[in-house]
Amino acid sequence: HIDGLRVDAVASMLYLDYSREYGQWRPNEHGGNENPDAVAFLQEMNATVYRRCPGVITIAEESTAWDGVTRPTDHGGLGFGLKWNMGWMHDSLVYVSKDPVHRKYHHHEMTFSMVYAYSENYVLPISHDEAVHGKRSLVSKMPGDWWQQRAGLRAYLGFMWSHPGKQLLFMGQEFAQGSEWSEAHGPDWWLLDAGYGAAADHRGVRDLVRELNTVYHRTPALWQRDTDPSGFQWVVGDAADDNVFAFLRFDEEGTPLLAVSNFSPVVRHHYRLDVPDDVPAWHEVLNTDAARYGGSDVRNPGPVTPGVGPGRGIRLTLPPLATLWLRPVAGVPPTGADKCAGNSPGA
Template identity: 55%
Template structure:
């Protein structure tokens, strides 16, 4: 039965019960009546509603003023305060906190910094956060949707009814917020958004959600503040003080879903990965693990490169706390953790960022700037301060909450050029008429400036495949501000050379030499990444020419050449034991191959190369500076031989000599940097690595001027150090 005593207009009543009201806080909650305060609540399914304080005191009964579940009545309190309702029907009785009896959580300073685009703690303000507000436990929700007509939080706690928890609009910023009492963590939720044209959009996951459901489900999940007792102080203190350019950096690139699998082919949890992966990486001598993107993503074959939940570690491997334990475990073992980070594009799945509030909010409206033709994905609008703040905050979030050691930024070239993968007429020039994306440049500079400024010891690495200048130079010098850049030229040139039959290599000597012309123009990482072992490219072993003996010898020689070459190192998982088949995200690596001596020999070599690289400053302390390299033999194309010296101030030099033909060179003459006894510290042809065991018996002696005659084994790299 409806009451006729209400002061609400029929249009207000209809708008509330139909979920169309633009400002439900003006109607629901506590308001002044003719003789004191009244309360209004919309509780579908209730037949009686008693009003309580949060202390449990009864302060009045409400009358139903609409059959859909809208109630109103006088309450016996003098001052507005948070309310709770005891609701009942013929089947049940339950308590329901009134979100409309609470004031806002965000304040004017939040509005100011958000409006300015300079708020650097957005991850603590937007999204869903379990807090105590006005003395009551609950969850605060906030989301940016400036062009929406109405935004509601929906979940199992309100039966996914968008009329129940419509949010308050903060008009200055376009952010909608609501505090819902009496709910906690583990609650799936989404946002129901009504666009300006009054159409209700497909339910949206939370852009700032810090936990998500396991695919194919795609709701966000409320979570408590990350609870982990970190024990990585020594690790972080070391890197905060270190000049990382002069430290050994050997990165093991890992796809967490396919490094190993459980007995039934299921994913390992973060804790299981920690138990297996960390000891393995420590034993192998790598300094860092680089994880392919772990932000939540809907599609496994994207490998994480089409993320939707940028703030949520994927549910595939467990809760966010598990990832924190994994990072902490790595740090306690002396291993850094780098995350692959994807600000270049995002998928257009309907629960994601695309057309978020019914408009092109995160992306450009014009597909010539807002749609990526290669990946069929959307491109962030780098000219919008709120979008920049979203991405910069995400970079800061991983460093702040999860103590990550670095971000490898994917597809930087696609961000820098407006005509990337576009034909004439398919792109819009910048304000100066050029093809450079000046807005993306500004974003990358701001991201690097903020990350390096707030978290010393954290690095950024650009996957940038063009000759864009000063990628790894400071912003104040006109650079993009990255710490390092992937050396795609080294990878392309040397793999092309190694894939050739050795009889033809003499004609392509510059494929090895050319990279040294620019090796010190940037701070380079030499990447043999996942990109080289997918999409029909085969494994690294499969790229090598010849029979099995030659394939393995080529690969060992190549690895030793790379570890002796200027630049930090990166190797994708499985290539350390010469995985034969192309990598697939759908299954584990072929670990049984380690039972074969040839495969295990490659793994031993990589382990020993890492130990040598880390233990000899000549091999790492001047990786990024020309003074750390000198050619000894650069022009012996006829024999496909290269010899160079690696050095660092005050340290023993290392001489790297490589023979990339299957012909042994038993009496190869050259001049070492100094006379005396030189030890052979690495020989990729050693029997322990699966080679033939040719070499120099462990050492050679040069005359007073450094002249010496070496045995250069076939398809091999050796390294020499003065005794």
């Protein structure tokens, strides 16, 4: 059984002049550079796969702005289930590879993806292309010492899992393999062996990825409205000097999840966030700085309650190089995503 198909280099199929010089290609019958035969083939391939094998998925590694890659074929699209989000991949890796003191100049690299997040159905890819051929593994892209590299990786994974879109992580990155993957011997599983001195460091990242998947699965706000703009709301999108990002995700009932990422190596105490007023208390459901993942264990113990008065907001302690997920305390009525103030970055 095959769960689906990932189709490589779709752009080179769609465009007659892709990676070709003048004189190496001929325009189509309408004088354009599109390849109508390739379009027809991909539409037929996707329509056939989904008709014959319900439940499978097709993914396009397509690097241009071709319209309708994931639009159904009966509406003129190519019919893929998901499209590689090359923009998010490139921009976010540029940001996290910078030293924290320089990240404020690249803040927009982390927020720009929400401008086009709903133009297609996206997968967020940290793929084989990003961990081989001299590009370094994901943890090795992070600046700082070994502790900061692992913390940065954990914060990035928490941000990635809470961002709209599906997640794809190349093997070895889920346990902070420092070297690039090699087809000659595969992942460095020995890094997790008890006899290896830093095994706990690698097991901590592995355990975090397991927990991210577990909490993701039981939190509909992170996936139920993944392709619906009303399922997302910025809380803080312009705190460039702080290296902080915060947003809400909503499920179909309007119940929120609050995701907060601090990409600075300092603890931020009493950090104020304007969240829905009708949520009387929040509690942490995930903290990438937890000791069991190898972090410094800076937490927000107990329920986090808002201050007094209108627009009172909440105040959090933000761990260094970490992502927090918070949900309303059990029994709290849903906030209702119709109270979203919009999808543009802003405090």
